[in-house]
Amino acid sequence: MSTSTSAMESLLVENRVFPPSEAMVKAARVSGMDGYNALCAEAEKDFEGFWARLARENVVWNKPFTRTLDESNAPFYQWFDDGELNASANCLDKHIGTPTENKVAVIFEADDGTVTKTTYKELLARVSQFANALKADGVKKGDRVLVYMPMTLEGVIAMQACARIGATHSVVFGGFSAKALQERIIDAGAVAVITSNYQMRGGKELPLKAIVDEGLGMGGCDTIKTVYVYQRTQTACNMVAGRDKTFDEALAGKSTECAPVPVGAEHPLFILYTSGSTGKPKGVQHSTGGYLLWAKLTMDWTFDLKPEDVFWCTADIGWITGHTYVAYGPLAAGATQIIFEGIPTFPNAGRFWQMIERHKCSIFYTAPTAIRSLIKAAEGDAAVHPDRSDLSSLRILGSVGEPINPEAWMWYYKNVGHEKCPIVDTFWQTETGGHMMTPLPGATPLVPGSCTLPLPGIMAAIVDEVGNDIPNGTGGILVVKRPWPSMIRTIWNDPERFKKSYFPEEMGGKLYLAGDGAVRSADRGYFRITGRIDDVLNVSGHRMGTMEIESALVSKTDLVAEAAVVGRPDDLTGEAICAFVVLKRPMPKGDEAKAIAKELRDWVAKEIGPIAKPKDIRFGENLPKTRSGKIMRRLLRSLAKGEAVTQDTSTLENPAILDQLGQAY
Ligand code: PRX
Numbered sequence: 001m002s003t004s005t006s007a008m009e010s011l012l013v014e015n016r017v018f019p020p021s022e023a024m025v026k027a028a029r030v031s032g033m034d035g036y037n038a039l040c041a042e043a044e045k046d047f048e049g050f051w052a053r054l055a056r057e058n059v060v061w062n063k064p065f066t067r068t069l070d071e072s073n074a075p076f077y078q079w080f081d082d083g084e085l086n087a088s089a090n091c092l093d094k095h096i097g098t099p100t101e102n103k104v105a106v107i108f109e110a111d112d113g114t115v116t117k118t119t120y121k122e123l124l125a126r127v128s129q130f131a132n133a134l135k136a137d138g139v140k141k142g143d144r145v146l147v148y149m150p151m152t153l154e155g156v157i158a159m160q161a162c163a164r165i166g167a168t169h170s171v172v173f174g175g176f177s178a179k180a181l182q183e184r185i186i187d188a189g190a191v192a193v194i195t196s197n198y199q200m201r202g203g204k205e206l207p208l209k210a211i212v213d214e215g216l217g218m219g220g221c222d223t224i225k226t227v228y229v230y231q232r233t234q235t236a237c238n239m240v241a242g243r244d245k246t247f248d249e250a251l252a253g254k255s256t257e258c259a260p261v262p263v264g265a266e267h268p269l270f271i272l273y274t275s276g277s278t279g280k281p282k283g284v285q286h287s288t289g290g291y292l293l294w295a296k297l298t299m300d301w302t303f304d305l306k307p308e309d310v311f312w313c314t315a316d317i318g319w320i321t322g323h324t325y326v327a328y329g330p331l332a333a334g335a336t337q338i339i340f341e342g343i344p345t346f347p348n349a350g351r352f353w354q355m356i357e358r359h360k361c362s363i364f365y366t367a368p369t370a371i372r373s374l375i376k377a378a379e380g381d382a383a384v385h386p387d388r389s390d391l392s393s394l395r396i397l398g399s400v401g402e403p404i405n406p407e408a409w410m411w412y413y414k415n416v417g418h419e420k421c422p423i424v425d426t427f428w429q430t431e432t433g434g435h436m437m438t439p440l441p442g443a444t445p446l447v448p449g450s451c452t453l454p455l456p457g458i459m460a461a462i463v464d465e466v467g468n469d470i471p472n473g474t475g476g477i478l479v480v481k482r483p484w485p486s487m488i489r490t491i492w493n494d495p496e497r498f499k500k501s502y503f504p505e506e507m508g509g510k511l512y513l514a515g516d517g518a519v520r521s522a523d524r525g526y527f528r529i530t531g532r533i534d535d536v537l538n539v540s541g542h543r544m545g546t547m548e549i550e551s552a553l554v555s556k557t558d559l560v561a562e563a564a565v566v567g568r569p570d571d572l573t574g575e576a577i578c579a580f581v582v583l584k585r586p587m588p589k590g591d592e593a594k595a596i597a598k599e600l601r602d603w604v605a606k607e608i609g610p611i612a613k614p615k616d617i618r619f620g621e622n623l624p625k626t627r628s629g630k631i632m633r634r635l636l637r638s639l640a641k642g643e644a645v646t647q648d649t650s651t652l653e654n655p656a657i658l659d660q661l662g663q664a665y
Contacts, residue, residue, distance in 0.1 A: 089260040283492030320433070
């Protein structure tokens with residue numbers, strides 16, 4: 001664990017500051033820095049009292065909790081644990097009988113531009129009906145259900161229906177492979193899969209059900225009793241008699257009323273697999289009560305949500321952002337939200353801007369990668385520039401998933417927000433459940449590229465390798481000193497790994513280790529994330545483990561002897577995957593090398609998913625190793641960047657190998 005040189009290089013000084021407008025401060029829920037400081041002071045003074053108050057005000061409890069935080073089995077913290085609630089009731093039923101019931105909950109825009117609107121009342125009926133279908137097939141509280149769906153309203157319905165009956169969902173992003181799906185089904189012990197025949201992306205019809213069939217066919221998935229198939233397109237797909245049913249078949253004759261099942265606050269609402277430092281993805285387990293509280297509250301705080309807002313988070317439900325800020329948060333907060341099936345570049349790269357105009361979007365939340373690619377497109381073609389669309393409905397902009405470089409920030413601020421919309425640069429993780437550090441639109445002066453300050457109640461700090469605080473202006477390791485309600489509860493099936501990964505003994509066992517490096521500015525104490533300090537890469541905002549990709553490569557046993565994967569900076573995707581490979585055959589050259597590289601990329605796509613395909617593949621007769629046999633990754637990182645190796649190579653067993661690996665073919 002060390003802060004890398006590239007991370008330290010990015011500790012650039014940023015002097016531009018954009019304070020919120022007076023009007024914004026006046027109208028905001030958290031109004032001005034005084035408002036922010038008052039909440040922080042409340043949390044400092046009476047930590048449990050602060051969270052108890054918020055949980056009472058923001059969550060509908062079937063049975064009120066009497067205990068706020070139980071630390072007796074730390075780091076397996078429990079929040080509100082004797083309280084009972086239902087997450088779906090908190091997102092839907094709560095609005096019935098209020099003016100929100102006939103409000104549009106979801107504006108769905110399909111890949112081909114077709115728009116459908118669904119009110120809260122209608123959504124409740126659809127979720128209830130699907131919940132009844134699950135119940136009829138014996139799916140019950142505590143069962144795990146795997147969701148492998150396109151970015152459609154039906155995906156959200158599937159998640160909400162699980163929550164309604166107390167089943168724990170595990171959503172797998174539609175870009176993951178059959179193998180990845182099979183591994184997650186086995187690890188979670190899922191009883192059912194909810195999928196779709198095909199998905200539509202960028203005008204293309206891509207299979208989903210066929211991948212499910214392939215995954216289930218790989219064996220070990222005998223726990224699966226039912227596969228529900230949403231017919232997104234007219235094209236037929238294979239259906240296995242006795243196991244598979246279409247949505248229509250499952251819903252036939254089912255009532256549109258279904259009483260929500262109250263569960264304990266600590267009941268696992270979902271498991272979401274994410275990449276870590278080892279080859280095996282981690283099943284991040286989230287609670288119901290604490291998670292829901294933070295999903296709702298961060299909608300109110302970070303986005304300063306107003307009843308008339310039209311909220312749009314562009315993330316897929318396969319990622320945590322799509323869980324908290326599509327499937328749960330906006331509904332719990334009673335918002336009207338846009339759900340978009342397609343991709344930002346179809347039918348052209350003006351799609352996002354055209355959609356903002358079409359639906360009068362007021363809060364727009366997306367990833368830096370998308371912004372960077374749309375900048376490039378707009379610079380190349382005036383027809384897709386945001387200027388071509390009326391973006392006057394926008395009030396607040398958001399960024400998530402990776403550091404946003406100040407140039408992209410400024411472009412977003414000027415060209416999309418017209419210098420009147422604050423940008424909330426939200427730092428958080430799959431494990432944190434919701435935002436951790438972010439500016440508040442009516443309070444925090446903005447600094448491009450900085451996620452500014454922790455939310456009230458989030459005790460973030462920067463420490464050294466043994467957990468001691470370090471002064472502002474010095475880069476270090478980002479930790480959180482106290483638990484918070486929406487934090488990861490454990491790693492499914494692996495509590496030991498949970499402890500080791502997030503509460504390492506070397507740091508005293510009590511600090512939550514985010515896995516990122518950070519630095520606080522000397523003047524304002526603002527946080528700037530400097531990047532991961534472990535073997536996790538962030539490619540286009542997608543989290544990938546280097547070991548995961550290495551394992552995939554070496555599992556091609558007929559070809560690969562050894563592989564090492566590192567990240568290198570990339571203007572568009574943030575980081576790019578670079579693989580160094582030793583083959584079990586003589587060094588390939590020219591076309592042969594190209595063909596093998598393609599074969600290996602396709603292999604990784606099959607093993608993990610297309611998002612894990614290495615951008616660069618370099619072949620060598622060996623890897624740079626110390627005399628004790630350890631691969632020197634820092635050298636590989638320099639080679640991947642195309643830099644001259646300036647590090648000390650005296651401990652290297654085979655220095656000549658550097659020249660060979662330095663050759664990008
Ligand atoms: O490195 C940080 C980066 O994304 C990681 C978490 O990835 P994931 O669990 O997939 O969740 C992404 C969506 C919340 C973090 O450890 N990251 C996320 N947001 C930011 C960020 N880095 C810098 N600035 C951010 N705003």
